Amino acid sequence: MKESSIKKISLTSWFNVAEKESSYETYRFIFDFENNKGYFKEKEIYGPPICIILNEESKNIFKDIHSFYTEEIINLNNLDMDELNSVIKNFKEEYKKNPLLDCDLTVMVFYSREVEYFNQGSEYFTFFYDEIPSKLFEIFEKGIGFDVFNSDNIKKLVTEKDYFINKNGIHNKQTGKELILKKMDYSEECGDLFTSTVASFHLDFEENELITHGGKKITHSDHDIKNIVSLIKKFGVFKWNFIEYSKKAINSNHLFFGGCSWILSLVFDGGEVLNFGGHNMEQDTYMDFGAELFNMFGIDLLNIAGVIIE
Numbered sequence: 001m002k003e004s005s006i007k008k009i010s011l012t013s014w015f016n017v018a019e020k021e022s023s024y025e026t027y028r029f030i031f032d033f034e035n036n037k038g039y040f041k042e043k044e045i046y047g048p049p050i051c052i053i054l055n056e057e058s059k060n061i062f063k064d065i066h067s068f069y070t071e072e073i074i075n076l077n078n079l080d081m082d083e084l085n086s087v088i089k090n091f092k093e094e095y096k097k098n099p100l101l102d103c104d105l106t107v108m109v110f111y112s113r114e115v116e117y118f119n120q121g122s123e124y125f126t127f128f129y130d131e132i133p134s135k136l137f138e139i140f141e142k143g144i145g146f147d148v149f150n151s152d153n154i155k156k157l158v159t160e161k162d163y164f165i166n167k168n169g170i171h172n173k174q175t176g177k178e179l180i181l182k183k184m185d186y187s188e189e190c191g192d193l194f195t196s197t198v199a200s201f202h203l204d205f206e207e208n209e210l211i212t213h214g215g216k217k218i219t220h221s222d223h224d225i226k227n228i229v230s231l232i233k234k235f236g237v238f239k240w241n242f243i244e245y246s247k248k249a250i251n252s253n254h255l256f257f258g259g260c261s262w263i264l265s266l267v268f269d270g271g272e273v274l275n276f277g278g279h280n281m282e283q284d285t286y287m288d289f290g291a292e293l294f295n296m297f298g299i300d301l302l303n304i305a306g307v308i309i310e
Contacts, residue, residue, distance in 0.1 A: 008030065008032055008033060008034070009030075009033075010030055010031075011028065011030075011031070012027070012028045027068070027069060028041040031140075032076075036076050036077065037073050037076060040069055040070060040071070055267055058265060058275070061273060068146055068148060078143045079139065080142070083135070084139050087133050087136055087139065090133075132149075137149050137151045156271055157272075157273055158170060158179070158268075162174070163272075165238055165242075166238065167233060167236045167238060168233045170274070179270065180269040181205055181232070181267075181269075182204075182267050182268055183205065183266075184202075184205075184266055185200070185201070186262070186263070186264050186301065187199070187262065187263055188263075188302075189260065190260035190261075198213070199213045201301050204225075205226055227296070228296070232289075235285040235289040235292075237266075237276075237285070240283040240285075240286075247284055261278070262277055262278060262302075263276065264276045264302075286304070289302065290303075290304035
């Protein structure tokens with residue numbers, strides 16, 4: 001293996017693994033180039049300020065990562081260091097020209113890939129899944145023998161890396177196919193150190209029915225559920241992870257302790273998932289979208305009555 005200007009690369013993966021409680025699992029794989037070895041650090045499980053997993057499709061995105069974990073020390077001789085150094089160098093230069101956000105505001109909360117690297121001069125750099133050059137996936141998988149990024153499954157998570165995301169629809173960059181909305185799931189947890197309440201709903205566009213937290217089922221005879229798709233487009237919900245729809249959230253003086261954490265999950269016909277969420281902060285059109293849902297169903301599905309107005 002050729003000597004590298006990179007001292008270490010740390011790949012951190014974290015995702016929600018709980019169905020009834022807020023907790024998530026963290027895997028950290030270390031590429032130690034000084035000692036020519038790769039290894040997993042001990043995995044951790046702890047609780048984030050966000051709600052629970054909402055659907056099987058979300059679970060499937062990270063279903064294989066448990067099988068990757070090993071206590072084996074992996075020799076890094078097969079890594080192409082020339083190519084790796086080149087990719088990192090080009091990324092740094094491009095990043096300086098056109099600085100990227102850390103990541104989508106809330107995708108990171110639910111399922112995230114973060115890479116840190118340190119060079120010989122003790123320089124420290126961090127970038128996230130949306131920013132990671134695709135070539136890096138190939139270099140690492142070829143060099144260590146398995147897909148440490150879980151890149152095949154993570155492509156089901158809708159981000160700008162693999163999809164064109166517009167106000168009126170989402171298209172797969174590789175196939176050009178438009179994603180068709182299949183389900184919408186919502187969960188919210190509010191409270192403080194002593195008490196908490198949970199609310200949720202499941203909306204199935206194929207079955208044309210809404211199931212509320214209390215188990216009440218509302219079908220086509222009550223409302224045309226599919227009209228919600230037009231509301232999603234009207235209020236730009238597909239783009240809620242973009243700055244243009246998150247200005248209030250970014251500038252919010254929100255509280256980190258107590259209050260409400262929420263997550264909204266959109267599931268598409270190919271198993272793709274688009275997640276949004278927040279803690280005591282909402283996207284710019286959240287209230288308007290919630291008000292329209294309230295007018296349609298007579299139920300405050302997004303708990304707009306509980307939103308803190310600054």
